[in-house]
Amino acid sequence: MVHDITFEAIINAAGILSGIAHHTPVMTCQQLDAAASASVFLKCEQFQRTGSFKFRGAYHAVRQILSSGHSRPVAAISSGNHGQGLALAAKLLGLSAHVIVPTPASALKQVAIRSYGAQLHLAENRALADATMRRLTEHDQAIPIHAFNDPHVIAGQGTIMLELFAQVPTLDIVLAPIGGGGLLSGLCLAAHHLNPSLRLYGCEPQGAADAWESLRINRIIPMPTPQTMADGLRTSLGSRTLPILRQHLTDVLLVDEEEIVSAMRFIYERMKLVIEPSSAVALAPLLRRDSVLRGKRVGVVITGGNVDLEGLWRSLPPGAAPS
Amino acid sequence: MVHDITFEAIINAAGILSGIAHHTPVMTCQQLDAAASASVFLKCEQFQRTGSFKFRGAYHAVRQILSSGHSRPVAAISSGNHGQGLALAAKLLGLSAHVIVPTPASALKQVAIRSYGAQLHLAENRALADATMRRLTEHDQAIPIHAFNDPHVIAGQGTIMLELFAQVPTLDIVLAPIGGGGLLSGLCLAAHHLNPSLRLYGCEPQGAADAWESLRINRIIPMPTPQTMADGLRTSLGSRTLPILRQHLTDVLLVDEEEIVSAMRFIYERMKLVIEPSSAVALAPLLRRDSVLRGKRVGVVITGGNVDLEGLWRSLPPGAAPS
Numbered sequence: 138m139v140h141d142i143t144f145e146a147i148i149n150a151a152g153i154l155s156g157i158a159h160h161t162p163v164m165t166c167q168q169l170d171a172a173a174s175a176s177v178f179l180k181c182e183q184f185q186r187t188g189s190f191k192f193r194g195a196y197h198a199v200r201q202i203l204s205s206g207h208s209r210p211v212a213a214i215s216s217g218n219h220g221q222g223l224a225l226a227a228k229l230l231g232l233s234a235h236v237i238v239p240t241p242a243s244a245l246k247q248v249a250i251r252s253y254g255a256q257l258h259l260a261e262n263r264a265l266a267d268a269t270m271r272r273l274t275e276h277d278q279a280i281p282i283h284a285f286n287d288p289h290v291i292a293g294q295g296t297i298m299l300e301l302f303a304q305v306p307t308l309d310i311v312l313a314p315i316g317g318g319g320l321l322s323g324l325c326l327a328a329h330h331l332n333p334s335l336r337l338y339g340c341e342p343q344g345a346a347d348a349w350e351s352l353r354i355n356r357i358i359p360m361p362t363p364q365t366m367a368d369g370l371r372t373s374l375g376s377r378t379l380p381i382l383r384q385h386l387t388d389v390l391l392v393d394e395e396e397i398v399s400a401m402r403f404i405y406e407r408m409k410l411v412i413e414p415s416s417a418v419a420l421a422p423l424l425r426r427d428s429v430l431r432g433k434r435v436g437v438v439i440t441g442g443n444v445d446l447e448g449l450w451r452s453l454p455p456g457a458a459p460s
Numbered sequence: 461m462v463h464d465i466t467f468e469a470i471i472n473a474a475g476i477l478s479g480i481a482h483h484t485p486v487m488t489c490q491q492l493d494a495a496a497s498a499s500v501f502l503k504c505e506q507f508q509r510t511g512s513f514k515f516r517g518a519y520h521a522v523r524q525i526l527s528s529g530h531s532r533p534v535a536a537i538s539s540g541n542h543g544q545g546l547a548l549a550a551k552l553l554g555l556s557a558h559v560i561v562p563t564p565a566s567a568l569k570q571v572a573i574r575s576y577g578a579q580l581h582l583a584e585n586r587a588l589a590d591a592t593m594r595r596l597t598e599h600d601q602a603i604p605i606h607a608f609n610d611p612h613v614i615a616g617q618g619t620i621m622l623e624l625f626a627q628v629p630t631l632d633i634v635l636a637p638i639g640g641g642g643l644l645s646g647l648c649l650a651a652h653h654l655n656p657s658l659r660l661y662g663c664e665p666q667g668a669a670d671a672w673e674s675l676r677i678n679r680i681i682p683m684p685t686p687q688t689m690a691d692g693l694r695t696s697l698g699s700r701t702l703p704i705l706r707q708h709l710t711d712v713l714l715v716d717e718e719e720i721v722s723a724m725r726f727i728y729e730r731m732k733l734v735i736e737p738s739s740a741v742a743l744a745p746l747l748r749r750d751s752v753l754r755g756k757r758v759g760v761v762i763t764g765g766n767v768d769l770e771g772l773w774r775s776l777p778p779g780a781a782p783s
Contacts, residue, residue: 162485164507183732184487245729406568409506409734409765442732447773 142288142381144330147295147323150197154296157229158193159185163304163436168407173423176434178305180297182441183412187221187249189441190297190320191284195222197293198282199230210235212279214266217246218369218441219284224255235273237266245445285319286375295323301436302331310430313438314418315339315348315389316370318378320438325385336387338429340419342397347373349389352382366394366449369415369440388429392421400424411442414449465611465704467653470618470646473520477619480552481516482508486627486759491730496746499757501628503620505764506735510544510572512764513620513643514607518545520616521605522553533558535602537589540569541692541764542607547578558596560589568768608642609698618646624759625654633753636761637741638662638671638712639693641701643763648708659710661752663742665720670696672712675705689717689772692738692763711752719744734765737772 164179182190199211212235213223220236227234234255238247239262250257258273260266273279283290297320301311311328313321321339328335341348344364351358351374363371374382392400400417403424404410412420416439423430423437487502505513522534535558536546543559550557557578561570562585573580581596583589596602606613620643624634634651636644644662651658664671667687674681674697686694697705715723723740726747727733735743739762746753746760 188730188732405734405769407511409511411728411732411734446728446769450770450773 142291142322142326144327146288146292147299147327150193150289150292151296151299153197153200154193154293157196158296160300161185163301164408164410166408169403169423172403173435174426174431175423177423178301178308178434178436180301180304180436180438181410182297183410183416183439185441187218187225187253188443189218189222189413190294190438191218191222191441192225193222193296194287194290194293194319194323195219195282196226196229198287198289199223199226199232201289202280203230203232207280208232210273210277210279211282212237212270212273213282213284214239214270215284216242216368218443220250220255221246221253221443223282224250224253228254235279237269239263239266243445246443249443283375285317285372286377287319288377291319291323291326291377293323294320295327297438298324298327298331301438302327305434305436307434308335308436309433310336310338311436311438312338312340312390312419312422314367314370314415314440315341316415317372318348318374318382320440321386322378322381324438325381329385337385338387338422339382339389340422341389341391342367342370342418343391343393345371346391348382349391351379352386352389355379355383365397367397367414367418369413370418390422390427392418396421396425410439411444411446412439413441413444416440416442465614465645465649467650469611469615470622470650473516473612473615474619474622476520476523477516477616480519481619483623484508486624487731487733489731492726492746495726496758497749497754498746500746501624501631501757501759503624503627503759503761504733505620506733506739506762508764510541510548510576511766512541512545512736513617513761514541514545514764515548516545516619517610517613517616517642517646518542518605519549519552521610521612522546522549522555524612525603526553526555530603531555533596533600533602534605535560535593535596536605536607537562537593538607539565539691541766543573543578544569544576544766546605547573547576551577558602560592562586562589566768569766572766606698608640608695609700610642611700614642614646614649614700616646617643618650620761621647621650621654624761625650628757628759630757631658631759632756633659633661634759634761635661635663635713635742635745637690637693637738637763638664639738640695641671641697641705643761644709645701645704647761648704652708660708661710661745662705662712663745664712664714665690665693665741666714666716668694669714671705672714674702675709675712678702678706688720690720690737690741692736693741713745713750715741715744719748723747733762734767734769735762736764736767739763739765
């Protein structure tokens with residue numbers, strides 16, 4: 138299962154994405170380096186089209202469907218970034234797209250998904266979302282594109298590592314948040330071929346530590362009631378991503394909600410960048426100067442910037458919000 | 461008076477700032493271009509050291525003081541960005557700095573000024589601030605560095621135009637916010653030598669339209685009670701900046717507070733960039749598709765990102781804040 142996503146598949150994905158996806162910048166900050174006691178390089182996927190890295194995998198997967206001769210609609214269950222990525226990918230490639238959004242869902246993200254021309258289906262819970270997906274695949278011949286458990290999606294996300302390696306060839310470590318594990322699977326597979334001594338860590342909220350536990354016991358642990366503001370990381374690993382990460386991931390670093398808020402605040406105040414809570418999860422271990430990171434050259438994948446900042450501040454407990 | 465700031469002075473300032481100030485990126489966005497019906501290029505000075513362009517002028521001015529053989533303390537009255545710029549400039553050059561901050565003042569900015577090692581003096585009103593400045597100049601031999609009415613400060617800000625011209629040589633128009641006029645004076649003087657057909661517009665809040673009025677009647681209009689969230693633009697023009705802008709500025713474009721909020725929201729949601737209300741003032745005419753801007757290649761100086769977003773949203777009238 139692991140080896141059906143080759144390095145060549147990632148290189149091929151990079152070719153497909155060339156001129157379509159943005160080649161995102163790497164940003165640095167002396168204050169961040171000082172706070173982390175490390176040299177930190179942010180791969181800024183919040184500047185990617187649709188505001189997150191998810192566009193890469195979604196576009197690559199839709200393009201592969203077209204190449205195989207289909208012109209059927211595509212469909213995904215997603216509350217956010219994958220849905221936006223898929224909607225734009227389908228629009229650019231001339232396919233229709235359905236995005237099934239479990240409620241409650243951010244109004245901002247619903248508007249964005251619609252603005253790319255996709256048809257939005259609200260579903261009150263996961264079972265209803267699955268039922269909608271069955272209806273779309275059976276009656277409308279829609280092709281489902283999973284947010285992370287799809288080899289073409291994983292290969293698309295792996296192109297981030299190709300770019301980061303070219304931009305900063307001398308990294309010791311790469312950090313990225315871990316939700317379903319599609320991003321880190323792509324990063325690991327690319328890194329394994331580019332520089333096998335590069336260490337990759339997944340970063341996960343303590344309130345949704347299912348990946349940490351799943352990797353420990355080598356079995357997917359479901360996450361019925363995740364407790365974290367990092368809405369992109371509430372999902373569990375998939376059948377494809379678990380074995381890849383078991384083989385290649387160095388470890389999982391857990392962070393608490395207060396550390397997530399502090400990291401968001403640091404980056405927004407000092408670097409003037411809007412990042413999502415999920416991205417802040419991967420910065421938090423640096424700001425507490427984790428022993429495995431100190432003194433190292435550390436790349437961090439900033440996954441996206443699709444956040445309703447005002448709503449987030451309001452929803453935080455008193456004292457947790459930046460003052 | 462106008463011609464005491466030569467193009468050579470700006471070139472010299474660029475040499476002094478080289479390797480010290482950041483060469484800030486130019487960013488673009490397809491959604492912004494579509495919304496503006498123009499090709500828009502943001503010169504991102506929110507990524508400048510201390511979070512605003514003010515570091516350029518402050519560093520250049522302090523460096524000139526050192527070159528003239530003085531090692532006395534420097535001092536400025538500033539509630540924000542100039543104070544931070546001066547504090548860091550003095551620290552880097554080994555001088556002590558005093559920053560006089562009229563209250564009420566943002567706690568965030570006070571912390572930043574102190575973090576750069578400057579001595580902070582709170583003053584309850586402008587008269588008390590002036591009295592503190594007199595005391596510092598008389599008893600401590602401090603050298604005042606005006607935030608905008610200083611030729612070295614103006615030359616320092618002019619270096620932004622040198623960089624922007626090199627990054628995007630084919631601009632038709634440059635937009636920048638207008639407060640005291642130091643930034644636009646520097647931009648105008650540089651642009652006049654680089655490309656005399658380039659048109660520069662100052663952008664100003666309707667609630668603080670003193671520059672518009674001052675330029676119309678060629679006399680500095682004081683602004684006793686400015687009504688705008690763009691705190692950096694509440695000041696009046698100076699004796700140096702008025703004649704430069706009278707000679708070179710094409711016009712002033714006025715925007716209302718709702719347009720400022722909309723522009724901030726657009727940039728933070730679509731481009732994932734934290735910008736100050738003062739910077740949003742220069743974007744607002746684009747988003748309402750001002751006739752002089754449509755179809756043009758327009759550079760916009762994003763002046764800074766030092767904003768307490770949470771506090772700003774809370775202070776807005778209901779309905780004005782992004783939802």
